[in-house]
Amino acid sequence: xxxxxxxxxxxxxxxxxxxxxxxxxxxxxxxxxxxxxxxxxxxxxxxxxxxxxxxxxxxxxxxxxxxxxxxxxxxxxxxxxxxxxxxxxxxxxxxxxxxxxxxxxxxxxxxxxxxxxxxxxxxxxxxxxxxxxxxxxxxxxxxxxxxxxxxxxxxxxxxxxxxxxxxxxxxxxxxxxxxxxxxxxxxxxxxxxxxxxxxxxxxxxxxxxxxxxxxx
Numbered sequence: 311x312x313x314x315x316x317x318x319x320x321x322x323x324x325x326x327x328x329x330x331x332x333x334x335x336x337x338x339x340x341x342x343x344x345x346x347x348x349x350x351x352x353x354x355x356x357x358x359x360x361x362x363x364x365x366x367x368x369x370x371x372x373x374x375x376x377x378x379x380x381x382x383x384x385x386x387x388x389x390x391x392x393x394x395x396x397x398x399x400x401x402x403x404x405x406x407x408x409x410x411x412x413x414x415x416x417x418x419x420x421x422x423x424x425x426x427x428x429x430x431x432x433x434x435x436x437x438x439x440x441x442x443x444x445x446x447x448x449x450x451x452x453x454x455x456x457x458x459x460x461x462x463x464x465x466x467x468x469x470x471x472x473x474x475x476x477x478x479x480x481x482x483x484x485x486x487x488x489x490x491x492x493x494x495x496x497x498x499x500x501x502x503x504x505x506x507x508x509x510x511x512x513x514x515x516x517x518x519x520x521x522x523x524x525x526x
Contacts, residue, residue, distance in 0.1 A: 316412050321420065322495075347367045403522070417472070451481030471488065471491065474492065479492070
């Protein structure tokens, strides 16, 4: 194996949740009479930590109002969360990678409670050896999540690969000095991902699994 550790983003990479996140952000703003961000602006923040996400999605929003937006966002998202599913083929791919001997981990902009709930809903927690979330350390694109995962699992940069669907994932990988693969079935457009020169940019889970089998 070329890469001992494969670090996956969650939303938009392994689970089909990007549209639900965008709709929940827009609904929260609608509830509170705030400007409703367009699709591209709302989808851009997927993967970021809470402060950075709200600052970008709703420019000029006072920090004192973040709590109200978060409450309404969670209300809308949690009504859909139990029904969100892994992308077709993701479970089979993760199982094959684990059986092959790779260590699998997650680095996500979600809270730890939110990620644990999603892993439980999808029955996928057993695939992963370690998790890092936005409420545990500095969020993407800072390299801290990757540094902590590599340290916890005893893997160096050359043996670590980041897989994600946003430019934030690719920036984090670059900041940590590790290789990255982008998937174009998630939140960010392929042209934006390619600007960061990932090692590959597969269009779906099947293509990702094939690339990893041949190159990871």
